[in-house]
Amino acid sequence: MNTAVSTRDLPADWRDLFALTKPRVMTLVVFTGLCGLLAAPGHMHPVLAFTAVLCIALGAGGAGALNQWYEADLDAKMRRTQGRPLPAGRLDPRTALQFGTGLSAASVILMDLAANHLAAAILAFSIFFYVGIYTVWLKRRTPQNIVIGGAAGAFPPLIGWAAATGDIALLPVLLFGLIFLWTPPHFWALSLFVRSDYAAAGVPMLPVVAGPTHTRRQVALYTVPMAICAVAPWPLGLTGALYGLVALVLSLAFLVLSLLVLANKATEPAGMKPEKQLFGFSILYLFALFGALVVDRLL
Amino acid sequence: MTNPPDDLVRSRQRRATRITAALLFAFIALTFFITIAKLTVNR
Numbered sequence: 077m078n079t080a081v082s083t084r085d086l087p088a089d090w091r092d093l094f095a096l097t098k099p100r101v102m103t104l105v106v107f108t109g110l111c112g113l114l115a116a117p118g119h120m121h122p123v124l125a126f127t128a129v130l131c132i133a134l135g136a137g138g139a140g141a142l143n144q145w146y147e148a149d150l151d152a153k154m155r156r157t158q159g160r161p162l163p164a165g166r167l168d169p170r171t172a173l174q175f176g177t178g179l180s181a182a183s184v185i186l187m188d189l190a191a192n193h194l195a196a197a198i199l200a201f202s203i204f205f206y207v208g209i210y211t212v213w214l215k216r217r218t219p220q221n222i223v224i225g226g227a228a229g230a231f232p233p234l235i236g237w238a239a240a241t242g243d244i245a246l247l248p249v250l251l252f253g254l255i256f257l258w259t260p261p262h263f264w265a266l267s268l269f270v271r272s273d274y275a276a277a278g279v280p281m282l283p284v285v286a287g288p289t290h291t292r293r294q295v296a297l298y299t300v301p302m303a304i305c306a307v308a309p310w311p312l313g314l315t316g317a318l319y320g321l322v323a324l325v326l327s328l329a330f331l332v333l334s335l336l337v338l339a340n341k342a343t344e345p346a347g348m349k350p351e352k353q354l355f356g357f358s359i360l361y362l363f364a365l366f367g368a369l370v371v372d373r374l375l
Numbered sequence: 376m377t378n379p380p381d382d383l384v385r386s387r388q389r390r391a392t393r394i395t396a397a398l399l400f401a402f403i404a405l406t407f408f409i410t411i412a413k414l415t416v417n418r
Contacts, residue, residue: 087387090394123412127405190409 088171092161096144096172097137097179104362105136105232108255111366112236112248115373120240127190128239131183132232135199138179139206139228145172146211153277156270180207191239198238202231216278219285222267226259227252233366247314250305251369257302258362261295261334265355268292268337269345292338295354299334303327306365319365319372326361333357 109132113125120128144151144162152163161167180203188196210225230252237248267274267281268288274281283291306327310320336350 086384087391089387090390121412121416123408124416127409130405186405189406190412 088167088175092167093141093171093175095161096141096167096175098140098144099137101140101229102133102136104359105229106133107363108251108366109133109232109236111370112233112251113240114236114370115233115247115251116237116240118241124190125240127186128195128236131187131190131199132235134179134183134186135203136232138176138181138183139203141172141176141179142203142207143211145169145176146207147215148172150216150277150279154270154273156273187235187239192242194242194244195235195239198231198235202228202235205231217280219280219282221280222263222282223260226263227256229259230255246312247309250309250312250314251366253305254302254365255362257298257305258358260298261302261330262355262358264291264295265337265351265358268351269348269355271345288343292340296334296338299331303331309369315369316372316375318375319368322368323365326364330354330357330361 106129110129113120113128144160148160148162148169151157151160157163162169162172184196184200184203187199206225206228210221210228214221214225233251233255234244234248237251238244264282268283268291271281271283271288275284282294306323307320309315310317310323333350333354337354340348340350342348
């Protein structure tokens, strides 16, 4: 007799619903959105600013839930993701779909109510871009999935800026470009040392399709325009020297790490220390850059 | 597969009800504060 309890018949546990929102990814999204809002000129009422950031978090969470709902079959094949609520069988897929749709819709409506139409429209488009363009269309079809899909994660500073000002200026566009160009080296560094996971799941990530050497070259190539985009606000007079110097030093460090990745010839994860270092540093890089931007604005 | 025990289902339902109530209350409070903030900004 099979006595195992069917957890899918149980009402959803809040911890599983919370895990659907990809809280770790959301941290970076919320931080860059908050920085976009704080870097914008003018004053925004604290309640409205809090609501705008909350909406960015809800929208990112909703998009993350829809992504996990659609990719449950892929997640089940990868060691890194097979413990997630859907592949582990702790959550009913319908609940995940309803939760993701509800969060996404609520975030856009609330953003429109608290901020303005432009911020709500960009938020809605970023959710559509992440779920529709990246998750459904590109991820399983092309090794360039992360390049185009990376735009979805680049929207938060634009949304924060639009929420505060009601329009778009050059600085948030450069911040968009920075995250857009940062995403490929960041994800390709990760996918180099978890390549077997992606290969097992049949996801055409660049290291799986084109091999480690070509991927390492692409990592180094993307780092150059990313660094230019990071430093550009300083000579253009959009920020002060504090941000400019932080961006210059950290971008040089990023470039050095990407050259170490380029020089590495290892094909097994055990020998991929430079890739792991670059992946870890890339997260710190973005946090530090946006933090410096806000401090520079406040000084 | 057997059905989950009743007490486990009820405990999950109770928790879900409490969380839903708290979220609804937070939403109402937030809408109230947004309205007040909008009135202040537009004055």
